[in-house]
Amino acid sequence: MSQFLPSIFFSLFFLLLLHQSSIVSGSIVEKTCNRCVKIDQGFDYNLCVSLLNSNPNSRNADLSGLGVISLDIAGAKAANIQSTINKLLKSLPGGKKYEKGCLEDCLELYTDAISQLRDSVEAIKARRNDDARTWISAAVDAASTCEDGFQEGGLKSPLNKQNDEYLKTILIPLDIAALLDTE
Numbered sequence: 001m002s003q004f005l006p007s008i009f010f011s012l013f014f015l016l017l018l019h020q021s022s023i024v025s026g027s028i029v030e031k032t033c034n035r036c037v038k039i040d041q042g043f044d045y046n047l048c049v050s051l052l053n054s055n056p057n058s059r060n061a062d063l064s065g066l067g068v069i070s071l072d073i074a075g076a077k078a079a080n081i082q083s084t085i086n087k088l089l090k091s092l093p094g095g096k097k098y099e100k101g102c103l104e105d106c107l108e109l110y111t112d113a114i115s116q117l118r119d120s121v122e123a124i125k126a127r128r129n130d131d132a133r134t135w136i137s138a139a140v141d142a143a144s145t146c147e148d149g150f151q152e153g154g155l156k157s158p159l160n161k162q163n164d165e166y167l168k169t170i171l172i173p174l175d176i177a178a179l180l181d182t183e
Contacts, residue, residue, distance in 0.1 A: 029058050032066050036175035048172050063180060067124045067132070070173040075117040077169050078142065081162045082110045088158055098153045106146035106159060113139040117173075124177065133177045140174060143167040 033048035052058045055069045085107045092100055116139040123132035143163040150157035157163065 028061065028063075029053055029066065032063060032176065032179070033172075035179055036172065039178055040171060040175050043171055043175060044168050047168055051169065051172065063176065063183060064124055064127075067173055067176040067180060068121050070169075070176055071117050071121045071124070071136070074139070074166070074170045074173055075114055075121075077162075077166050078110050078113045078117065078139070081159060081166060082107060082114065084159065084162060085110065099150075099155060102146075102149040102153065102155070102157075105149050106142075109142040109146050113142040120173065120177070124180070129177055129180045132180075133174065136170065136174045136177055140167065140170050143170075 029049055029052045033043075033045050033052070036048060037043045037045050051073050052066055052069060055073070058066060058069055061069060085103050089100065089103050089107070092103070116135040120132045120135040120139070123129070123135060143166045146159060147157050147163050150159075
């Protein structure tokens with residue numbers, strides 16, 4: 001029995017270390033999201049924690065890494081909206097020219113946003129935080145500009161819910177990029 005005691009203690013010690021590291025690494029997400037709430041009153045803390053924790057790489061990421069992860073998530077959201085727009089365009093009856101024009105404008109806006117988000121990833125990796133914030137800010141406008149087109153024509157946007165979700169999502173990398181300037 002005494003010969004197994006050291007290996008049992010070592011195993012318990014190792015498990016304790018693993019548990020502590022998961023608590024510490026999980027807290028980087030919570031700390032980051034909490035810091036974002038302090039600089040942006042409209043920030044959704046729960047969404048931030050949920051989205052960042054959905055990526056297993058967030059456990060070992062630093063603030064810059066969380067910025068990249070959040071940009072990837074926002075880019076995926078924009079790509080999903082782009083796909084929805086393409087489906088809507090294919091199913092739209094021919095007589096709805098104004099709505100078609102709005103959807104085409106939205107498609108262009110989200111195509112540009114995806115490119116801007118990719119450029120932002122590269123800017124964060126190169127520690128060009130000002131560039132990243134500029135590109136993310138431009139990508140933020142896709143949702144509201146898309147919605148504006150429909151509203152100006154007195155139409156209800158078929159993308160309203162997705163645009164709202166995108167806007168909440170893209171605030172995460174925007175605020176993380178602002179935090180990077182403080183470090």
